[in-house]
Amino acid sequence: MRLFRNPNITIALLAIYTVIVYAYLLPRNNEMTINEKIITVGTSCAVLGILWYLLRKRDKLRREREEDMRNKKNQ
Numbered sequence: 001m002r003l004f005r006n007p008n009i010t011i012a013l014l015a016i017y018t019v020i021v022y023a024y025l026l027p028r029n030n031e032m033t034i035n036e037k038i039i040t041v042g043t044s045c046a047v048l049g050i051l052w053y054l055l056r057k058r059d060k061l062r063r064e065r066e067e068d069m070r071n072k073k074n075q
Contacts, residue, residue, distance in 0.1 A: 005059070006059075007052060007055030007056045007058075007059055008052075010055060011048060011051060011052040011055065014048060014051070015048055018044055018048065022040075022041060022044075026040075026041075
């Protein structure tokens, strides 16, 4: 699907899903302390940030490869 090739859309959808899940589940969880909840949300944000960076890097490399192939084909 072409829509999900854009890393910004993919990360935005994952972030929205994460916020909805945390907004629903974390307040109802009485077994976790506040510190554990903060660490859970922080780790999730860090993972989303790393994933966003890696997806952008992969997309950039893919575009460069396609451009190189077009240039070689035209020569």
